[in-house]
Amino acid sequence: MKFLLSISRLIDRLNTLVGKSVIWLTLLVVLVSATNAVIRKVFSESSNAWLELQWYLFGAIFLLAAGYTYLVNEHVRVDVLSQKLSRRTQIKIEIFGIIFFLFPFCVLIFWLSLPFFYQSLVLHEQSSNTGGLIRWPVKLLIPAGFFLLILAGLSQLIKCVGYLLGQCPDPLARKEGKTAxxxxxxxxxxxxxxxxxxxxxxxxxxxxxxxxxx
Missing domain, CATH: 1.20.5 (Single alpha-helices involved in coiled-coils or other helix-helix interfaces)
Known part of the structure; x- marks a missing residue:
């Protein structure tokens, strides 16, 4: 169990690093969006490349930060019923959800997105819009994002089992203070x-x- 918990900590560090790095993309999206809007309004010019860059950055924020969001328990939970149960029962429900819902869905999307990305890379796929960007980087975000989410689920599963065995803190506990x-x-x-x-x-x-x- 100690070895598995050490793997969990490594996964958490990776998702934390990625998540905190992706936060800065939010600022970049704002700057790109504002610059594009000013140029379009003042100079009556627009660029499909700038517009697509906004979409790419938004996709990167959403996909790459999913694992970090799950790590810090800031994802949406439908726990109207489970919150009335004991903590150990909640942990068991979490384990069930990870194994039978999170893993199958994420693994399926990850597996199906690999040829989707590879074909785009091999063909050097370009945007169908005039002056648009190449497509493979944004398609790479799909398997990358779901891979990080799979790792986050694996880490959470290890911590849930560790909690039931009395070897780690409560993985469902939120940080102190107000939620987002x-x-x-x-x-x-x-x-x-x-x-x-x-x-x-x-x-x-x-x-x-x-x-x-x-």
């Missing part, structure tokens, strides 16, 4: 409150101005 969804909800409430205050201030200022005018 809670932070987003707080930010929306904060922005809404700020908007209400600004609206009240504007109305008050308008009312005072009108009174002075009278």
């Amino acid at each position: 969804e809670e932070e987003l909800a707080d930010e929306i409430i904060k922005q809404s409150s700020a908007g209400d205050v600004l609206s009240d201030s504007t109305e008050h200022h308008s009312s005072v101005t009108q009174d002075k005018g009278r």
Whole structure:
């Protein structure tokens, strides 16, 4: 079990490295999108290559960060029923889901995407759009992303078994503090409150101005 847990830690380090690197692609997507929009509006010019680059980067963020998202337990869970069960039962359900749902689906997509990528690479496939980019790099993202997700599932499976044997911490435990969804909800409430205050201030200022005018 110790050997398997060491493999799990290596997988987690790999997915963490990839995930934290992919985060910077979000900034790059914003810069590319903004630059493309400015050039299109100001100079009335556009490029299919820039548009496709945005799609490629978005695909890279979604696919390559999937394993990291699973690692940090930030993926969507439908646990309305399971959350009422004991932790050990939840772990057993997690193991069942990994073996009978996650692995079969991810392995199938990974296997089917390999010839899809290889054919594109051999043929030097180009975009059908004028001035578009080559296709094989974006098709490579599919097997790469699902391979990382398979590794993340393997790591989670090892940790779940280790937890049941009392040899590792709870793999389903979320990090301390607010979740991403809670932070987003707080930010929306904060922005809404700020908007209400600004609206009240504007109305008050308008009312005072009108009174002075009278």
